[in-house]
Amino acid sequence: MIHSKHLGIGFLIIILSSIGFLYSGLFPMGADNKHNAFTFWVLETLRTKSIARAASNIEVPPLNSPQLLLSGGADYNDMCSGCHLKPGQEDNDMALGLYPAPPNLTVSSDKHGHAHEDDSHNDIDATAKQQFWVIKHGIMASGMAAFGPTHDDERIWAMVAFIKRLPTLTPEQYQIITARQ
């Protein structure tokens, strides 16, 4: 009886302390303040598991059409390259300033600097599904916007098709494919 009373008091203290911390404003909210290893692991695990589950039933259409590359390339250049870079770029203000850092999509998925669920970067289909889901729905509190409300699935798949070939493009090829005429 005494034990359960102490447990209840302890639990109440934890809850009140947590609420006090929330309202104190002591949490460092700046993007230049990095998470500790535990928080980083929790958030990365949450992100990768959630996206892998949500994207698992998406059907990937054929992505090898040049028209998809042209449509997706122009959209990538307008909406994504500011954070995810262009061939020949190693960083820019957005890539350096955002936290978590946006992946550099001009390099292959095993090198672009963030965790993937299991070995999904080796599974082209799983990568395409997850890229489609992320472009459509965005990622909460990360700086990654949801483009689903303003772009139909066909245009999002075109961006996925372009991103798939992006690491193979030279700066010259990128300029030609992404130019709007």
Place this chain on the structure above:
Amino acid sequence: MKILIKRSLTAITSVVLLSNIAYAHDASMHKKSNAEKPKCAAMNNADHSKMDMEDPVMLAIMAQCMKKSHTTDTGKKVMDHSSMKKS
């Protein structure tokens, strides 16, 4: 009568709002008056014999540069595709 007018106004407002949402990010909305044109001259020095004519990237580049050569009459040299290989 009042109900009919109210319903008509609601329907018209909904159609106007929905059509604005649908066209908010049409591809043409991304076009800028000062948008970069494809710099196809950069491909003139590429080794075309090593290019795969069925690669979607090469097909996309050809489509962009052919569109450009049809839309502008600059008299510049266009890509020689005769030496490209077929896979």
